[in-house]
Amino acid sequence: MSAQQLSFYQTTLGKKVVMAISGVILIGFVLGHMAGNLQIFLGPEKLDAYAEFLHSMPALLWGTRIVLLVSVFAHFLSAFSLWKLNKAARPQAYAKQVSQATTYAARTMRWGGVIVLLFIVYHLLHLTVGAPVAGYEIVHGKVYDNVVNGFSNPAIAGFYIIAQACLGLHLYHGTWSLMQTLGFNHDKYNHLRRNIACGVSLLITIGNISIPVSVLTGCLS
């Protein structure tokens, strides 16, 4: 990294740009992952064949995993670094929080982000590694059965539903802010920015929640 690049990252804007670009990559993954997972409604053969297809291309699979890992790391590090900068600029918290000007989603970005991170760790241990965190053993390659078995337990389904709601709030404010950072910011278009943020977060939240809800209600078994 050159001295010039380093000094750009050290600015607030530099950190926000890193957050925005890594955010775009992560939203792209979450959208693609959701579209893939929704094939569960087409039956076990379709979903298991899709997973087998992805695993049959190790270069693509590991390439994606590395990009995701770097993006999560960059996203977390720039968020933490921005938080530290803000704290240094205002060492004493406001005596009274003025929260009318900001949305609930904006105020919960940090804790929401931590909950999403904890969800990802649990989710990887549960469905990718197959560690004994969900009270049953997954069978590699039997993705449909693994997901339905997991969500048949209301505690696991409930945890996934809560995590998806946190992710939805995080994505709503995240999409809104990243468009601002990347220059899509003009009074004339702000309503469009809000609609896009709302559309993306609702699509992902409803799409993901539909899976545990369908298992809990017996639509998927």
Ligand code: HEM
């Ligand atoms: C209800 C929602 C979700 C379901 C049903 C689901 C399902 C799955 C399944 C079955 C796998 C293992 C696939 C395989 O081994 O072939 C997986 C992997 C994964 N999921 Fe999810 N997922 C959901 C939501 C999410 C969300 C919201 C995120 C990120 C925020 C996420 C991130 C990942 C990652 C990073 C992997 C590992 C992919 C790899 O093998 O490299 N998932 N998911």
